[in-house]
Amino acid sequence: MRLRYAILAGLEEFGPISQAELSRRLGVDRGDLVKALNELEAEGMAARSADPSDRRRNSLQLTPDGATALIRLDALVGSAQTRLLAPLSSDEREQLNSLLQRLLDHHDGHNRP
Amino acid sequence: MRLRYAILAGLEEFGPISQAELSRRLGVDRGDLVKALNELEAEGMAARSADPSDRRRNSLQLTPDGATALIRLDALVGSAQTRLLAPLSSDEREQLNSLLQRLLDHHDGHNRP
């Protein structure tokens, strides 16, 4: 489920994109991306079209149904996050976010083939 | 692997204990605990013995081999943690730990059957 959400969010954020490029940006395995895209495409939430500039590539896009589903998922994630962070003040949430972001930044690039 | 580590650490921390009680303290499913304990017992790292006061229960204990393995795993976890937290100062590590601990404390007890 979190794979589907990441994909939908990635498609919205990165616009038309190839599968390999999306898998790199999301840090998701290409094979798993294929399986998830098969489902999302069958459900009408994502679309594969041929990339004229490189026939190896699929050009991925979010469909209107996919965008609608993403809005619903964003709301769910938002409310879950609010509940998760309930015990922290605004300042503390920023502190936590900043600390975690620094860990991500520092380790980004290490161990990525 | 992290299940095995949690179990070994739990056995050391909570001494002789039943499977149901250990699964509750660790927040681990009872069925999964059975599978992991079968392996750990076969490898001589944990031992099941009958609880005389309640014949439904197994009394679980860490074996010497299990304690040795735990020491090795602790070292691995420690070094991984050091690498993970490398970009943070001592104070910042304490801040992070405190913030996360408060999240855990606040949500502990919610959603636990």
Next chain:
DNA sequence: CAGATATCAGGTTGACTGACATTC
């Protein structure tokens, strides 16, 4: 040719559900 891309098959882990027999 080497390299990138998309796809598929398969294996492993941990999370979870449901059923069951035994014991309290």
Next chain:
DNA sequence: CGAATGTCAGTCCACCTGATATCT
């Protein structure tokens, strides 16, 4: 009796490895 305990079977998702065909 209801409730707890240990066990087993099986599903689900994500992680990961490899192999293959196509295209640059």
